[in-house]
Amino acid sequence: MDKHPDKVVLSQVGSFYELYFDQAVEYAPPMGLRVALKRAGKGKVHMAGFPLNSLPKYVEILVGEMHKSVVIVDQVERPYTEAANEMKFDRRVSRIISPGTLLDETLRDFQENNHILLINFTKHDFHSSAGAYEVKVGLAWADLGLGTFHSQETSMKKLLADVTRIAPKEIVIDERFERDIATSTRDEIQELQRYYTTYTKLSGGEVVLHYDNFAASRRELANHFQALARTECVAVAYLAAHLANILPHTRLNFELPTHEVSDDTVQIDARTSETLELVSSIRTRSAVGSLFSCIRRTVTQSGTRMLKAWMLAPSTQLDEIRYRQKLVAVFEACEFLRIRITGHLAQTHDLSRIVQSVSLDRSSPIDLVYLAHTLQYAAHIRDLLAACTTVKHGDAIIPLLQKLQVPEELAEDILNTVDEYALVQRINEERGEPDIEAPEEEIEQNEMRQWIIRPEHSHALTQAHARLAALSQTKQDLETELRASFNSVVFKCMPRYGHFVALRGTRGQIAALEDSLAAYDHSVVRAVLGNTVWVRLTPAVEIEENILRHVAEIEELEKEVLRQLRSVIEEKIPELRNLHHVLDYIDVTTSFAVLAHEKHLTRPKMTATRQLDIVGGRHLVVEEGLQTQLKEFTGNDCTLSPKDHLWVISGPNMGGKTTFLRQNAIIVLLAQMGSYVPATRATIGIVDKIFTRVGSGDDLFREMSTFMVEMVETSMILNGATKHSLAIMDEVGRGTSGKEGLAIAFATMVHLQEKNKCRTLFATHFAKELSDLLAQRGLAKGVSFYKTEVTELQPKRGPSHLLSFDHKLRKGVSENSYAINVAASAGFPKFGLKVAEEALHGFKARGVL
Ligand SMILES: Nc1ncnc2c1ncn2[C@@H]1O[C@H](COP(=O)(O)OP(=O)(O)O)[C@@H](O)[C@H]1O
Ligand SMILES: [Mg+2]
Incomplete structure (x- = not known):
């Protein structure tokens, strides 16, 4: 306990786990356990315990709910010797459980990754901003339950976007940096504090790689490391060492670390992920209403994980995107193939999870049977695909088939060995049996x-x-x-x-x-x-x-x-992992085909230009919401090019500005994932980063004012956007007084136009003023103005007349934001509306507006 002061220690005593001393007093009540005072040695001690098989339940409380780390001390039988024939047990720390190292399958959701991420900072210069931006940072992350391992070199500047994409359940950082991080005023560093972080001693002495923890030969590993940057190598070695510490008596069998390159994927930072509502909706704070839940058609858990990974890191590689599209095209065109494949896939089990449970020695015999079945279904899928290479565009299948190597003999081996029928019967019997705790x-x-x-x-x-x-x-x-x-x-x-x-x-x-x-x-x-x-x-x-x-x-x-x-299975781990990647790939691409079919999506043309040409674009999530009210979504066009790369959108509140902005970003994102898009036609020049600035209220986490948040985000965009980026700016300058807000909005726009030169959609209520200012500066060329239209219904009946939006974007500048009408339809009291109308008339008369 002294060695692990900040962790909860659970010690095995016979068939129980026990908590002792102060920890019993502190943690037993929230765990629903009774504290007992028992005689031990000279005095009495507090203790509380529970049966061994209830461990998952209590780990869930301690780790899942209370965010504690738990040290498991197990009894191990000591080899019998004459001399020590009394005390037959040794105690040893068998593992340390934290949010990133949960092994108990019941405790985690296999639809997503449970990543533990190690950040290897090289310099602890967390306070200065400008210069340190380019400082290199090594990342290594792994999923213990799946055996995946990744590494990447990034920079301070990109760190946050990478962390968002990796979405770790736990971050591990060297203890030297704890204070610096806690006191840093830098935005990205503060943001890291949202994550569960373990500070531990990593450095000091030589960096040694724990080769034994990888299912690869030393040669393979050594070769692999040649290709990595130094910070990245160190991160991998540190993470492997940290995990070996946490699970000291286990062979981990990780896959060869996948080396990731930042520029291969679109950078999406935390804000953008939030404002585009990729994984959770802003309104409900849950997955309901998110883009992910709207587009998900994968049928396996591991495919779902791959889909999410693709969504949070769409590709920037034309070849890769085009290949995904080709497969989607084949599956889209051939309904029979699509249905059969998804049917087979739905019968498979999570290969990476089974493989990892085998290597962690936590597999049960039924896992082996599941493995065999999965291999059999994989073989069916292979045969199906092989039969379809001659369909229209079917040649796209050939490279996939080459990778789809199924070790079928392993399936035979397993099923010839394990009696599946008897096993299932035994499991059913065991389920029916109550826990026997009375040995008498x-x-x-x-x-x-x-x-x-x-x-x-x-x-x-x-x-x-x-x-x-x-x-x-x-x-x-x-x-x-x-x-x-x-x-x-x-x-x-x-x-x-x-x-x-x-x-x-x-x-x-x-x-x-x-x-x-x-x-x-x-x-x-x-x-x-x-x-x-x-x-x-x-x-x-x-x-x-x-x-x-x-x-x-x-x-x-x-x-x-x-x-x-x-x-035998362990020997085949690399093959099995390879197979599971291919199956996931098939799951995601068929899911895109299913989605395309259901939602009438089209295949976008992908180019390396800076074009963005969307005809009849739609917002899938808003459209789905409207459908439940039997309303139609109005498609809108968007055409940005190097010559005309900034669109200013104005119009009344509720007219559809924000929706338009988001839908275009989402269309780009979907296209770069390899999916078809909700539009009648689209040509998309590859985007390297998507930036968004969409007002979504105060940032409660860091107690910043709305305006401060707005400025932090806007600065990130102005500092980071390249001419290949896409920026979505919603009502910049809204959070402060009119004139100053206008000045900031104008400055932002000019910066984007002259310095960043990125494709930009800019929604604002200051369109008229901005257009005048631009004209004064001679910058009007290259900026286009669009507005959402509104029709007034019952115009003669006083101030509370109703508005009708057709949500169609047209060229021009909106002169009126119809704030009073919107207030009226929101139930603003009559008296208030009248005062507002009078005030507005007064402004107009005095020329204030
Ligand atoms: N193209 C569209 N077709 C149909 N309804 C739309 C469209 N765009 C927006 N809407 C509806 O209008 C509402 C308000 O849109 P929003 O984009 O928030 O407007 P704004 O940003 O201009 O205030 C949306 O919630 C949606 O229900
Ligand atoms: Mg809006």
């Missing part, structure tokens, strides 16, 4: 248990089963013999009496007991209730003991067979 209970002898390895698997097993069957027969014969003299004959075993037979009969039968048993060596153990007698019958005891020996022997043999099977 009578245990009826039942050798008819379900064996899970086929007896014919090995000679030894066949023989052991034959002997066991013969013994059972002898036992049955004995029972039949005894039944001639007694009504009921039950073989039992109890700790106090050992093996015995409970004989029940009529008064006469019991009286004649000695005669009936004359042929056997026996003794009476206990007489119960006058009509039952428990008898120790030597031949029965011999048979029973013999049976038990055989049962134990078969159990051992089965374990050995399973061990062998697991090691």
Whole structure:
């Protein structure tokens, strides 16, 4: 406990985990446990405990809800020696559980990754801003339950975008930086504090790579590391070392670290992910209403993870995007193929999860059966695809097929070894059984248990089963013999009496007991209730003991067979991981085809230019919302090019400005994921970064004012956008007084136009003023003005007349923001509306507006 002061220590004592001392007092109540005061040594100590098999439940409370790290101290049997024949157990830390290192499958959601991310800062210069921006930072991240491992070199500038994309459940940072990070005023560093962070001693001494933790040879690893940047290598080594510390007695078998390159993917920072509502909606703060839940059609958990990874990091590589599109096209065109493949995929199990549970030695026999089935379905998918290479554009399938290598012989091996039917029966039986916690209970002898390895698997097993069957027969014969003299004959075993037979009969039968048993060596153990007698019958005891020996022997043999099977699987880990990537790829691309079919999407033309040409674009999530109210979404066009790369959108509130801005960013994002897009036609020049500045209220986390948040975000865009970027600016300058706000908006626009030269959509209520200012500066060229239109209904009936929006974007500048009308439709009181109208008239008359 002294070694882990900030962690909760759970120590195994027999069949319980115990909390001690202050920790018992502190944590037992929130865990719903009773604290007991027990005598120990010289004094009394507080303790609280729970049975071993309830561990997941309490880990969920401590780690999941209370965000604590938990140290598990297990008992291990010490090899028997004469000298130490009393204390037979050693205690050792078997693992440390934190949000990033949950292994218990019930505790995590396999639809997403459970990443633990190590950030290797090279310089602890967290306070200065400008110069340190380019400082290199090494990243390494892994998912323990899936065996994935990644590394990347990034810079301080891009760090936040990378962290957002990786979405770690836990960040590990060297303890040297703890204070600096806590006191840094830099925005990106403060943002990191949102994550659960472990500060630990990483550096000091040499950096040694734990080769054993990877399922790859030393040579492969060494070669691999040649290609990595120094910061990245160190990050990988630190993370591997950290994980080895946390799971000291486990071989981790991680895949060869995937080397990621920042420029291969679109940078999307936390703000953009939030404002585009990619994974959670702003209104509900949950996945409902997010883009992800709207587009998700994947049928496997691992495919869902890949889809999310693609969404948070769309590709910037034309070849890759085009290849994904080609596959989508094939699946889109061929409904039969699409339906069959998704049907097969839905039957598969999460390969990476199974593989990892095998290597962590946490797999159960049913996992092996699932693995076999998954391989069989993968083979079906391969055959289906192979048969379809001749369909229209089917040649796109060929490269995929080449990667789709299915180790089918492994499936055969497993199913020829494990008796699936018996296994399922056994699992069902175990499910039906209540937890047995009272060891004193009578245990009826039942050798008819379900064996899970086929007896014919090995000679030894066949023989052991034959002997066991013969013994059972002898036992049955004995029972039949005894039944001639007694009504009921039950073989039992109890700790106090050992093996015995409970004989029940009529008064006469019991009286004649000695005669009936004359042929056997026996003794009476206990007489119960006058009509039952428990008898120790030597031949029965011999048979029973013999049976038990055989049962134990078969159990051992089965374990050995399973061990062998697991090691065969372990050898195939790289192949299996490769297969699972291909299956995920197929899942995501077919899901795009399903989505395209359902939502009438079109294939965008992808180019390396700076064009963005969208005809009849739609916002999928808003459209879905409108559909439930039987309303139609109005499609809108957007054409940006190097010559005309800034659009200013004006119009009344509720006219559809924000929706238009977001929909274009989302269309670009979908296109670069490889998906089709909601538009009648689209040409998209690859975008390197998507920036958004959409007002969404105050940032409560850091207690900044709305305007401050706005400026922080705007600065990030002005500092970071390149001419290949896409920027979405919604009402910049809104958070401060009119004139100053206008000045800031104007400055932002000019900067974007002259310095950044990125494609920009700019929504504002200051359109008229901005257009005048631009004209004065001679910058009007290259900026286009568009507005959302509104029609006034019942115009003669006073101030509260209603508005009708058609949400169609037209050329021009909106002169009126219809604020009062919107206020009216929101239920503003009549008196208030009247005052507002009068004030507005007054401004106009005095020329204030
Ligand atoms: N193109 C469209 N077609 C149909 N309805 C739309 C469209 N754009 C927006 N809307 C509807 O109008 C509402 C307000 O849109 P929003 O983009 O927030 O307006 P603004 O930013 O101009 O105030 C949306 O919630 C949606 O219901
Ligand atoms: Mg808006």
